[in-house]
Amino acid sequence: MSARRSKWTTMLRTPVGATTAVLLFVTFAVAVVGPLIWGEAAAKVDTDAISQGPSFAHLSGTDDLGRDILYRVLVAARLSLLLTLGATAIGVGIGIVLGAAPSVLPRRAGRLVTAVVNIAVAFPSLLLALFFAVIFGVDTTGAMLAIGLAIAPSFARLVHTLSASVAGRDFVAAARVAGVSRPRLLVRHVLPNIGEPLMINATIAAGGSLLAFAGLSFLGIGVQVPDYDWGRLLGEGLNQIYSNPAAALAPGVALIVACLAFNLFGEVAAATVGNRTPIRRVGAGPRPETRSETPEPQAGTTVLAVENLRVAFPNAAGWTTPVRGLSFTVRAGESVGVVGESGSGKSLTALAVSRLIETPGVVTADRLEFDGNSLLEVSDRELRSLLGTSLAMVFQDPMSSFNPTLRMGRQLAEVSEQHQGLSRRAALARAVDRLRAVRIPAPARRARQYPHEFSGGMRQRAMIAMGLMGDPRLVIADEPTTALDVTMQREVLRLLARMRADEQAAILLISHDIAVVSQACDRILVMYAGRIVEDLPTKALLAGPRHPYTRALMGAVPNLATDRDEPLVVIPGRPPEAGAVPAGCAFAPRCALADDRCHAEDPALVTLGNSDRVACWHPVIDAPRAEIVDRPSTVRGIA
Structure with a gap:
């Protein structure tokens, strides 16, 4: 968790990251405190100041009822962002369900869902939003549902594509062979592996939803009076564009800033997710005193x-x-x-x-x-x-x-x-x-x-x-x-x-x-098993390594003197899994020289002779190679 937090902190120190943080903070701060601070001033009707231009009292002028346009823009931030986040949540939720459905449903039903999504993706999102707005009605709820359903097909296509790329991996095949059900396979193995790109695309989709909402309200089929959002204020401002251009400029700037905040956040998230994992210094932790793998100083740079x-x-x-x-x-x-x-x-x-x-x-x-x-x-x-x-x-x-x-x-x-x-x-x-x-x-x-x-x-x-x-x-x-x-x-x-x-x-x-x-x-x-068990010069390797595992590797290499009538030499057993390394020496279960100490204590990598480093309780000194890996009915020895 600290590594991830460090990556975000590093990104926020870049120009793009700092700009994103400032824009997001300003946008959401205005949405939270705007109605509380300026709500009353935004609703105040002043018949003596109808349709005035910018002044010291009204920085962006007033509308046709004498209400301060700047205050109304600040107050409208809350409704605009709430509707945007609601529509994005609807679109992302439905998109995930539709995109994942082919992995869960029977083949024919899955193909039908995919065909419907492909057809919907062929239509522009705004056209779909207008279509659904007519179906659900001309109001705030209808507009939110319309925009959510409009962005769902493209998100479903993304989920389906990402799911297909993960579904072909070996770990998914292993889970399927193990009898894991399709829904559980999807929830545990597929969706967690595509969560980060989905989050990034959802952030970018939020900026598109904000613009779509403003478009519907601008056309008069979104937010209705007495409520108002940036799109509705933009439409009202265009009515006096020639007498007071600032009336349309203020909501337009608010839209640009909010959309920029969402899109830049998506860029920062993508860069943070795509960064390499940072390497950090940590304490060595308690280890046996004999366990030391620090390399000996060597000559040269x-x-x-x-x-x-x-x-x-x-x-x-x-x-x-x-x-x-x-x-x-x-x-x-x-x-x-x-x-x-x-x-x-x-x-x-x-x-x-x-x-x-x-x-x-x-x-x-x-x-x-x-x-x-x-x-x-x-x-x-x-x-x-x-x-x-x-x-x-x-x-x-x-x-x-x-x-x-x-x-x-x-x-x-x-x-x-x-x-x-x-x-x-x-x-x-x-x-x-x-x-x-x-x-x-x-x-x-x-x-x-x-x-x-x-x-x-x-x-x-x-x-x-x-x-x-x-x-x-x-x-x-x-x-x-x-x-x-x-x-x-x-x-x-x-x-x-x-x-x-x-x-x-x-x-x-x-x-x-x-x-x-x-x-x-x-x-x-x-x-x-994740450790260096021997570090030696090549000459020493050819003369005779000291660790039983190294000698077994050498013995398993056929050469021109190998008897073709005899079975090929193999190392019995198999290496341990990374999550199941046994206590003591990891090679002990496969080693003919292992004793109780080998099964109980993990040997340190220590220097033997001038340059060899070996991690073994019983390093081999001129022993016949057959003694190292000989197993009845498994190998015939190492020649």
């Missing part, structure tokens, strides 16, 4: 320093922590590999370091420094500039990382335009040069093409080229060779090595393939 990094996500029982207190460093020009089975927290670590963990995820750290700057203290603007120019990300699936509607050159050029201040032409020329640097043939022609016109290997190289648009100090490559053939794997790894040599950039290579990492990295971090 440190590009990335991480201490006690944790990533947590809320669940029904509290919090799930898939990354549990990582500490490591990456030096300039160093290539560090991160390996482990799926679910060990490798990708989450990279996303947390890059500030890409989205709400509701929470990231905390005792220390997080990149290129000499504390990411815990820099402002969002400084952070964007720092990470945008000095950190490059190479994602596992570049097809989903590139915008399919923009040409490749345009997407690469955007980096230099935003962070280096280059002109559009100069940035595009640099993009072509970077594509040439990663060995993409005919780079000028390729820069004019779209992502789908690139092969998988070319898209991966283009992703590396995007990282080269700045001056990267650190390149985080998350499974960059997955789904590529061995030839393209070699090309991608060569590109990363060339970037390291030419740019003196550090490399953080994430992979499940320990053989690939051992060929490309100087040092390797082995992760299991």
Whole structure:
């Protein structure tokens, strides 16, 4: 909750956020106190001051009964806003019901509802409002119902689209397989995941409702006498537009200010919801004295320093922590590999370091420094500039990382335009040069093409080229060779090595393939169940790692000497779920060396020898690999 409050506080310090806060405060303050302070003055009839122009006594003049127009505008704020909020609530409520109905109703009934919504969306909202106003009658209630029903179809379409995008995800399929009913599936799994965009669109719809109400009242089919809102005052003011233009100007300005407040609030909400989750410093909390994962000081310039990094996500029982207190460093020009089975927290670590963990995820750290700057203290603007120019990300699936509607050159050029201040032409020329640097043939022609016109290997190289648009100090490559053939794997790894040599950039290579990492990295971090269980140089890995899990990973890699008549070696069991990590060493249930202490106490990551760090109560010293993972009828040993 404090993180969300901090994000809103940060947004309110921006020009748009501050303007929004002022406009909303003024608008709602006038709506609350207006009738109490100026209600009597607004209703006072003065036959000696009929239809007068602006004066010291009446700043916006008077109407045809001598009533002060400015006071009437201030008093009308309450009714105008109440009707707007009421119509918006009706429209949003009906829109959610209609948009979610196809997910709950039988197929034929759901298709019928969808067809009705599609037909209604084809008509302009104002035309629908006029149609419903005639049906419900010419009064305040009828106008509110008419506007609410008019905005419902577009909101229903939005809900239906968002629901369809969420309904195809794995967690919804798992709930459906588990027998969760359709209404419960909708309420618990679908609607909570689309709540934020719905809130933002509801805010923007409120501004449209305010204008629609003013339009109906202006036409005489909205608010009726003796009540009045801004639309009715605007219509009355037009009757004396030539003699007293201020009579129409005052309600017009009020409408503009209120609509601007609603729309700007939607923009601020969208920016706040879309921001990355802030990383904040927290106390380390009580931990066993033997548990210390602070990395040893290393020679050379440190590009990335991480201490006690944790990533947590809320669940029904509290919090799930898939990354549990990582500490490591990456030096300039160093290539560090991160390996482990799926679910060990490798990708989450990279996303947390890059500030890409989205709400509701929470990231905390005792220390997080990149290129000499504390990411815990820099402002969002400084952070964007720092990470945008000095950190490059190479994602596992570049097809989903590139915008399919923009040409490749345009997407690469955007980096230099935003962070280096280059002109559009100069940035595009640099993009072509970077594509040439990663060995993409005919780079000028390729820069004019779209992502789908690139092969998988070319898209991966283009992703590396995007990282080269700045001056990267650190390149985080998350499974960059997955789904590529061995030839393209070699090309991608060569590109990363060339970037390291030419740019003196550090490399953080994430992979499940320990053989690939051992060929490309100087040092390797082995992760299991959200923790680093071994940190060792590549030479030590090839000579014989100390942790049983690392040795099991090495043994599971087939080579030319593997007996093809024997079953492939596997690690018995499976990694624990992030929310169900057992007490003690997380690898103990799968380890042949585990004893009672392993099941009871979680070992700390301590230094053994000159540079190895191992989290194990029984680190292996020259033990046959078969002793590590041997299980009768499960594996035959690790050769």
